[in-house]
Amino acid sequence: MSFLVTARKWRPQKFEELVGQEHISTTIKNAIINERIAHAYIFAGPRGVGKTTTARIFAKILNCLNPTNGEPCNKCEMCNSFNNSQSLDVIEIDGASNRRIEEIRTLRESVKYAPTKGNYKVYIIDEVHMLTTESFNALLKTLEEPPDRTIFIFATTDVHKVPPTIISRCQRFDFRRIEIGTLKHTIKKIADAENIKIDDQSLTIIAKKADGALRDAESLFDQLVSFCGNDINAKEVATMLNIIDEDIYFELTDAINSKNFGSAFNITSTIYENGWNFIDFLNGLIEHFRNLMTVIVRKDSKLIESSEDHQKKFLNYLDCFSEGDILRILGYLNKVQYEIRSSQNPKLKIEVSLCHLIGLQKTSQISELIEGLNKAELPEKKKEQSNNLIQHSSHNLNIQYGDPEKSKEDIEATVHEPSVNLDTLTSNWMNFIELINTQKFALGASLHNSKPLESNDNTIIVELNSKEDVDIIENNRSYLSCLMENSEQIFNQKLNFSFISKFSSPQFVSDNKSSVISNVDPNLSQDENSLINAILNELGGREINR
Numbered sequence: 117m118s119f120l121v122t123a124r125k126w127r128p129q130k131f132e133e134l135v136g137q138e139h140i141s142t143t144i145k146n147a148i149i150n151e152r153i154a155h156a157y158i159f160a161g162p163r164g165v166g167k168t169t170t171a172r173i174f175a176k177i178l179n180c181l182n183p184t185n186g187e188p189c190n191k192c193e194m195c196n197s198f199n200n201s202q203s204l205d206v207i208e209i210d211g212a213s214n215r216r217i218e219e220i221r222t223l224r225e226s227v228k229y230a231p232t233k234g235n236y237k238v239y240i241i242d243e244v245h246m247l248t249t250e251s252f253n254a255l256l257k258t259l260e261e262p263p264d265r266t267i268f269i270f271a272t273t274d275v276h277k278v279p280p281t282i283i284s285r286c287q288r289f290d291f292r293r294i295e296i297g298t299l300k301h302t303i304k305k306i307a308d309a310e311n312i313k314i315d316d317q318s319l320t321i322i323a324k325k326a327d328g329a330l331r332d333a334e335s336l337f338d339q340l341v342s343f344c345g346n347d348i349n350a351k352e353v354a355t356m357l358n359i360i361d362e363d364i365y366f367e368l369t370d371a372i373n374s375k376n377f378g379s380a381f382n383i384t385s386t387i388y389e390n391g392w393n394f395i396d397f398l399n400g401l402i403e404h405f406r407n408l409m410t411v412i413v414r415k416d417s418k419l420i421e422s423s424e425d426h427q428k429k430f431l432n433y434l435d436c437f438s439e440g441d442i443l444r445i446l447g448y449l450n451k452v453q454y455e456i457r458s459s460q461n462p463k464l465k466i467e468v469s470l471c472h473l474i475g476l477q478k479t480s481q482i483s484e485l486i487e488g489l490n491k492a493e494l495p496e497k498k499k500e501q502s503n504n505l506i507q508h509s510s511h512n513l514n515i516q517y518g519d520p521e522k523s524k525e526d527i528e529a530t531v532h533e534p535s536v537n538l539d540t541l542t543s544n545w546m547n548f549i550e551l552i553n554t555q556k557f558a559l560g561a562s563l564h565n566s567k568p569l570e571s572n573d574n575t576i577i578v579e580l581n582s583k584e585d586v587d588i589i590e591n592n593r594s595y596l597s598c599l600m601e602n603s604e605q606i607f608n609q610k611l612n613f614s615f616i617s618k619f620s621s622p623q624f625v626s627d628n629k630s631s632v633i634s635n636v637d638p639n640l641s642q643d644e645n646s647l648i649n650a651i652l653n654e655l656g657g658r659e660i661n662r
Contacts, residue, residue: 122334126306128169129199130187131177135302135330136294137166143289144174145186153178154287156259156268158244160275161291164329167271170291171240172198174269175206179234194234205234211272212246220251224258227266237266244270245277252279259285293328296320296421302330303337307348312341317350317423321359324421350423360392362422365404366429372445372474373436377557380470384463394462398453402446408433409442441478448473475558477594536607541568541576548606552598559595562588575612586615 128134131141140159147153157174159167176199177183181192188195197203209223223239231237241247247255259268259282270286272278300319307314322340326333336357340348343356354361364383371379387397407420407430415434417427452469459465545568553560565581580586589595596613603611 122306122338123331126334128166128173129190131170131173132187134166134170134173136298137170137291140170140289140291144170148177148183148186153267155262155266156270156286158270158272158275158278158283158286158288159291160272160288162293162328163273164326164331165291165294166330167273167291168240168242170289171269171271172206172208175236175238175240175267178236178238178267179203179205179231203234205231205236206238206240208240208242211241211243215247215251217248217250217254220247220254224254227258227263230263231265235265238269239267240269240271242271243273244282245272245274249279252282256281256285294330295328296323299323299326299328299330299333303333306334306337310341312346312348314348315350317425318348318353320421320423321350321353321357325357325359358391360387360390360397360400362400362404362426364397365401366426368401368470368473369404369408369433372476373433375474375555375557377471377474380467380474383470384467387466388463394456394466395453397466398449398456402449402453405442405445405449408437409439409446412437412439412442438478441476444476445473448476471557475556536571536574536576536609536611538568538571540607541571544606548602551602551606555602556595556598559589559592559598569616572614574609575614577614577616580615580617583617586617589615 131145134141157171159171161167173188176190176195177186177188179194179198180188181194182189190196190199194203198206207226209219227237227239229237262268268286270278270282275283275288300316300323303319303322304314318340322333322336325336340353340356344352353359364386367379368383370376371383387394407417407422410419411417411430412434417430420427420430422430448469452465456462456465456469545566549560549563549566552563562580562585563578566578566585568576569579570577580589599613600610603609603613
């Protein structure tokens with residue numbers, strides 16, 4: 117076979133070709149130039165980041181006949197023999213298969229002999245943490261005082277399993293995971309050299325899937341070339357690797373912003389039909405909103421590990437969400453992520469969870485609401501209370517609100533408007549429900565089988581299908597604000613609503629006169645409590661966190 121995998125074909129032959137480990141290559145080159153070469157080194161780090169490759173370059177330059185600025189020439193007799201695996205002075209040992217004490221004793225005997233041709237005899241032991249305790253103990257004395265011109269280089273992916281007595285006798289170098297940007301640049305460079313076309317999104321998928329390992333990225337690249345040929349595109353990459361399409365996260369973000377509940381079922385169906393893992397979907401969704409949080413906070417997308425097209429997409433949501441909104445979404449997703457692991461029907465759990473996510477209402481800080489009250493020209497006394505509350509309250513009170521610009525006089529004027537005719541109510545009732553359904557799906561569902569029974573003053577008595585529907589509306593004051601605001605569009609005036617069922621007595625839940633919320637905090641003054649209750653009762657607010 118003439119084919120050579122990319123990881124071997126493009127393996128670095130000089131320190132300057134190493135990727136993402138400049139702190140190590142620079143140190144070793146300076147040590148060689150200044151002739152400060154230690155007798156033992158240990159290279160620690162995750163798989164596929166260049167530990168063994170660095171050890172081989174180090175061993176080659178130690179015996180190179182014409183080194184230049186700490187780099188091997190790759191042309192002399194010693195370099196050629198090493199590149200062809202014919203060097204007798206560089207011994208590479210697999211620690212996993214030569215872990216017994218007998219192999220280490222053999223190594224101790226061979227150490228006594230001088231190099232055959234080169235300046236140094238170099239022992240490279242890969243996966244050294246696999247040696248037995250007895251083998252490490254047998255190696256200790258030789259490692260501490262090896263014969264002249266003998267150097268040990270150990271490589272390990274689990275340095276914590278190496279005894280401290282071994283580590284203390286070596287110079288330790290910790291290799292890093294390679295950044296996504298560096299991986300993308302390296303694979304693109306290889307693709308260009310091989311005359312293979314690949315787009316930025318495909319490079320991003322490969323780099324993220326490789327998880328910091330260049331060797332893994334190169335193996336994925338070979339696999340994709342076999343599947344796609346010389347033109348690699350993101351759609352085929354996602355199909356072959358069964359990667360969740362990131363556009364589905366943007367679809368959900370748009371649905372949350374527009375309150376499109378239908379998207380929850382479309383998205384769940386797409387995940388199910390493509391065979392994607394629901395837990396992987398939630399992990400990706402959490403990362404998506406983490407990226408959105410960085411954009412909202414920083415006003416740029418520089419910290420997002422994604423393709424250029426997706427980085428631009430994130431910037432479109434700068435004014436759509438606040439930091440508080442994203443924190444609530446992330447908190448809810450973390451809860452769902454924990455619960456879905458024990459769910460017997462994960463598809464149903466995802467559908468319900470996405471509906472809840474889309475239905476989350478935006479929040480406003482207490483300072484923003486107080487500013488709205490001041491703009492409505494509240495009396496001077498309440499303005500003074502507002503300023504005192506901002507300065508002295510240590511509570512971070514979030515209030516879900518309807519219309520912060522509405523004054524008390526406007527509310528009272530609405531209450532005393534003349535009653536609407538019952539016939540008009542009945543004839544336009546279904547249009548009213550359809551309007552509510554487009555804005556608040558859950559509320560529209562509760563009203564689906566309802567009917568107006570009586571018009572009393574400006575309060576409409578509505579019969580619901582069940583006691584549960586009454587409780588749902590009664591326990592969510594934001595629904596009442598929605599009903600009042602939309603009643604003006606259909607019935608030409610703002611109405612209050614009283615709900616009953618066949619199994620309950622009337623519940624006057626939306627009457628601003630009779631529905632009073634007592635919300636007293638012992639840590640606040642009487643004036644401050646009065647202001648909070650004014651916001652809750654007069655503006656249709658609801659306390660959701662204190």
